[in-house]
Amino acid sequence: MKPLGEAPRDHNHVTVGVDGSPASERAVRWAAATAAGRKIPLHLVHAVDFAPSGWTKLPFFRPSQVFEWSEAEAQALLKEAAETAEAVAPDLEITAELALTGSAKWLVELSRTSRMIVLGATGGTKLGEAFLGSTPVSVAGHAECPVVVVRGPEGPVPDERPVVVGVDGSPASRQAVDLAFEEASWRRVDLVAVHVWSDLKVGEIDESPLDFDPRAFEEYEHSLLSECLAGYGERYPDVTVHRKVYVDGPRAHLQSWSEKAQLVVVGTRGRGGFKGMVLGSTGNALMREARCPVMVVRPVTS
Secondary structure (H helix, E strand, O other): OOOOOOOOOOOOOOOOOOOHHHHHHHHHHHHHHHHHHHHOEEEEEEEEOOOOOHHHHHHOHHHHHHHHHHHHHHHHHHHHHHHHHHHHHOOOOEEEEOOOOOHHHHHHHHHHOOEEEEOOOOOOOOOOOOOOOOOOHHHHHHHOOOOEEEOOOOOOOOOOOOOEEEEOOOHHHHHHHHHHHHHHHHHHOOOEEEEEEOOOOOOOOOOOOOOOOHHHHHHHHHHHHHHHHHHHHHHHOOOOOEEEEEEEEEHHHHHHHOOOOOEEEEOOOOOOOOOOOOOOOHHHHHHHHOOEEEEEEEOOOO
């Protein structure tokens, strides 16, 4: 690991949050394997925010003493994380950075120059605020690059499992489809495209009989999914696509598929989001409940 410093500014590195927890360690291993596979650097980051705690105002603590203590502990965490990453990929280029600031805000700033941000599913109990915990939700809703929350079993997820993507036709979903094909191609696995007719369960909106032809509606939804996937076969001829169309419950279906996948890719606020909402309920739930890593993607803005 190189000495503590700033992150590379080339937009072609993986940034991973470190807090010393088992979840953080799994995130480091996943990020190291991803960075090594793409032959790009890995950037380890750790933040300590004392603002909410008021530690520096206690009479028996000198601010300089607290900062020195926190920096020493943070450097130890980053060194341990670097050793974990090197065990996964010995030739990986690794950099590290420490900041005394709020972790979520800083990670959003780092997302502007990162290829992806990788976080563990839960936070630790180290000095200051837990670096992770609720941080993934905040970061995923505002980051300018994909955010991966590493969930699932402690061991490596079998490489032959597919990549799964949620498709609903929204701008965020279209960006998710694009990255899902890229991930499936790079991982040399199949892609499962999951499309659900409705975000709500049948009968929740109107209990009266519906006057429509189910077969025609099903044909329409299949055609919508085909439209969302149009052109990708030519761009990614190596990726076999399995199309799955369901009536309702995107959260439940994607949750179920996460048990069979090595990665689930979803957009942020989809078709069911309301104005001002930055992370949809499906993405939020998957980040907390999925059985494999979840990649959350925001739409590209001009």
